[in-house]
Amino acid sequence: MITVEKDDKKFEITYLEHMLHFKNLESVLSNGLLSHNEAYRRELIKEDISMSEVQDRRHQKRFTINGKQIGIHDLVSFYFNSRNPMLYRRRNVQPELLILLISADILDSNTNNSQFAIFSDGNAGSSATNFFVGKGNLINVDLNLIYSNSWNHDDADIKRENVRRMCSEALVYPSVSVSAIEKIICPNQIMYDLAEGVKTKLGNSVSHITIEINHGYFF
Numbered sequence: 001m002i003t004v005e006k007d008d009k010k011f012e013i014t015y016l017e018h019m020l021h022f023k024n025l026e027s028v029l030s031n032g033l034l035s036h037n038e039a040y041r042r043e044l045i046k047e048d049i050s051m052s053e054v055q056d057r058r059h060q061k062r063f064t065i066n067g068k069q070i071g072i073h074d075l076v077s078f079y080f081n082s083r084n085p086m087l088y089r090r091r092n093v094q095p096e097l098l099i100l101l102i103s104a105d106i107l108d109s110n111t112n113n114s115q116f117a118i119f120s121d122g123n124a125g126s127s128a129t130n131f132f133v134g135k136g137n138l139i140n141v142d143l144n145l146i147y148s149n150s151w152n153h154d155d156a157d158i159k160r161e162n163v164r165r166m167c168s169e170a171l172v173y174p175s176v177s178v179s180a181i182e183k184i185i186c187p188n189q190i191m192y193d194l195a196e197g198v199k200t201k202l203g204n205s206v207s208h209i210t211i212e213i214n215h216g217y218f219f
Contacts, residue, residue: 001013001014001103001104001105002104002105002107002108002135002138004135004138004139004143006139006143006144007144009144011143011144011147013080013104013107013138013143014103014104015101015102015103015104015182015183016078016079016080016101016102016103016104016106016107016170017078017079017080017081017082017099017100017101017185017217018033018076018077018078018079018082018099018100018101018102019049019079019082019086019087019097019098019099019100020049020097020098020100021046021047021048021049021093021096021097021098022047022096022097022098022191022194022195023046023047023096024044024045024046024047025098025184025194025195025198026198026201026202027039027044027045027046028100028178028181029178029181029198029199029202029205029206029209030178030202031044031178032175032176032177032178032180033076033100033102033172033175033176033181034076034175035073035074035075035076035173035174035175036050036058036072036073036074036077037071037073037074038074038174038175049090049093049097058072058073058124058125061124061125063118063131065111065118065173066111066112070173072124072125072171074173074174075118075171075172075173075174076171076172076173076175076176077124077169077170077171078102078169078170078171078172079167079168079169079170080141080143080146080147080168080169080170081146081147081149081166082099082217083149083216083217083218083219084146084151084166084167085151085163085166085167086167087218087219088219091219094187094218094219095187095188095190095191096191097187097191097218098184098185098186098187098191098195099184099185099217100181100183100184100185101181101182101183101184101185102176102180102181102182103180103182104170106170106172106176106180107119107135107138107170108134108135109133109134110133110134111133115172115173115174115175116133116172116173117133117170117171117172117173118131118132118133118170118171118173119131119132119133119137119138119141119168119169119170119171120132120141120168120169120170120171121140121141121142121165121168122164122165122167122168123163123164123167123168123169124169124171126164128161128164129164141168142165142168145162145165145166146165146166146168151163151165151166178205178206179208181206181209182208182209182210183209183210183211183212184209184210184211184212185212185213185214185217186211186212186213186214187213187215187217187218188213189213191213192211192212192213195211196211199211
């Protein structure tokens with residue numbers, strides 16, 4: 001857990017949240033969470049829930065870290081709160097989605113590590129978004145908005161900015177192991193039963209993962 005104090009408020013970030021279609025669950029629990037590029041290179045994606053126009057913008061975004069060029073699609077993307085505009089736009093397939101949780105402690109890393117996380121103050125594909133490293137910089141992320149579960153506003157410009165900030169991300173390089181996945185959150189009994197079936201099939205390697213139905217993560 002990471003504690004952030006900002007504007008006389010204390011935020012305790014326990015998990016980072018990764019959204020995926022149930023058809024990809026067995027692959028993830030067998031191979032870990034891979035970057036967009038690596039998962040496609042290995043032909044592991046069975047159902048892509050991302051929006052093509054958004055992915056085109058993300059494909060263009062690159063960073064230089066330790067002298068190495070890294071793109072957004074070279075990292076594994078998580079939300080601070082997956083109950084956000086992205087999920088709202090995909091609510092037609094929401095009954096088929098799962099939320100995977102990993103410890104937020106990965107945010108307490110630096111780019112000299114073999115695995116590290118950077119994070120953003122908005123949707124990573126937006127030109128207005130800034131990126132940070134180190135838990136001390138979490139004060140730059142609008143956690144109050146992110147955990148409010150609402151981005152609505154009467155002013156269209158403010159609402160648009162709220163949408164961007166609500167979708168702040170943590171991006172992990174280069175991958176996340178199966179051992180780091182702590183929970184699978186399901187929207188309904190059907191997804192719960194499916195996840196339990198995959199867990200049973202894979203055995204000891206995923207026995208540490210808790211599966212639960214929690215409607216609070218969904219619309």
